[in-house]
Amino acid sequence: xxxxxxxxxxxxxxxxxxxxxxxxxxxxxxxxxxxxxxxxxxxxxxxxxxxxxxxxxxxxxxxxxxxxxxxxxxxxxxxxxxxxxxxxxxxxxxxxxxxxxxxxxxxxxxxxxxxxxxxxxxxxxxxxxxxxxxxxxxxxxxxxxxxxxxxxxxxxxxxxxxxxxxxxxxxxxxxxxxxxxxxxxxxxxxxxxxxxxxxxxxxxxxxxxxxxx
Numbered sequence: 516x517x518x519x520x521x522x523x524x525x526x527x528x529x530x531x532x533x534x535x536x537x538x539x540x541x542x543x544x545x546x547x548x549x550x551x552x553x554x555x556x557x558x559x560x561x562x563x564x565x566x567x568x569x570x571x572x573x574x575x576x577x578x579x580x581x582x583x584x585x586x587x588x589x590x591x592x593x594x595x596x597x598x599x600x601x602x603x604x605x606x607x608x609x610x611x612x613x614x615x616x617x618x619x620x621x622x623x624x625x626x627x628x629x630x631x632x633x634x635x636x637x638x639x640x641x642x643x644x645x646x647x648x649x650x651x652x653x654x655x656x657x658x659x660x661x662x663x664x665x666x667x668x669x670x671x672x673x674x675x676x677x678x679x680x681x682x683x684x685x686x687x688x689x690x691x692x693x694x695x696x697x698x699x700x701x702x703x704x705x706x707x708x709x710x711x712x713x714x715x716x717x718x719x720x721x722x723x724x725x726x727x728x
Contacts, residue, residue, distance in 0.1 A: 575610045575611060576610065576612070577609070577610050577636070577637060578611070578637070579606065579607075579608050579636045579637045580607040580608060580609055580671070581605070581606065581607040582604065582605070582606045582607075582632060582633040582636060583604070583605055584603070584604055584605075585602070585605050586600040586602065586603075587600060587601045587602070587603045587623070591603060591623045594686055595623065595625055595694045595697055596693070596694055597625060601625070601626075603623045603624060603626055603629075604623070604625075604629035605623055606621070606622050606641075607620070607621050608622070608636065609671050609672075612706060614706060615673055615706075616672045616673045616703065617702065617703060617706050617707060618672075618701060618707065619671055619672055619700070619701045620698060620699070620700045621698070621699045621700075622696055622698045622699075623696070623698075624641065624645070624695065624696050625694075628645060628650060630644070630647075630648040631648070642687065645687075650689050651690045652689060653689050653690035653691070653692065654687075655685050655686060655688065656685070656686050657683060657685040657686075658685075659681060659683050659709060660682045660684075661679055661680070661681065661682060662681075662682040662701060663676075663677050663679060663680070664678045664701070668680070674703065680701045680704065681700075681702040682701055682702075683698070683699070683700040683702060684698070684699055684700075685697075685698040685700070
């Protein structure tokens with residue numbers, strides 16, 4: 516696999532020793548949701564969509580529905596460039612605004628990098644937890660589609676079975692191009708929007724918008 520002994524050492528250090536200092540000065544987030552901490556900030560080197568994603572994580576409420584270590588299914592192993600059956604942390608979280616449920620998020624992180632558990636996931640976005648473990652986030656690839664709410668996703672999102680949802684798949688990689696997180700998200704389209712600005716030379720700037728009461 517692409518995750519070496521250094522990852523395990525960083526995890527050990529993150530659990531029992533002081534964490535490495537931030538890579539760059541951090542900028543405060545203006546609005547902090549219930550259950551989050553005003554002192555938490557988005558890493559300054561993140562910009563555009565990634566920064567908006569972290570900011571959304573800091574300004575919404577989160578409930579961790581499940582967190583466990585599993586053997587990576589074939590599609591997860593392929594996305595994260597791991598051997599089939601390699602251990603990964605699977606987490607299921609429900610994010611909400613003051614209006615109500617916003618998104619149902621399933622994430623997979625290589626166990627060698629998952630230096631956090633249910634308690635930490637309830638307090639901070641995964642991208643910040645990965646950075647605190649020594650991972651330098653480099654970028655992401657993302658696809659957005661549509662899906663109908665089923666019997667598993669409809670109740671936590673507060674919608675009827677068969678309701679239309681935005682389906683997001685996002686692969687996060689570090690600055691070396693190594694995959695560090697694979698995410699599947701289901702979002703209520705009445706409370707979540709992705710806005711993109713396109714230019715003639717191909718530059719793309721994307722922003723995430725979340726409705727607030």
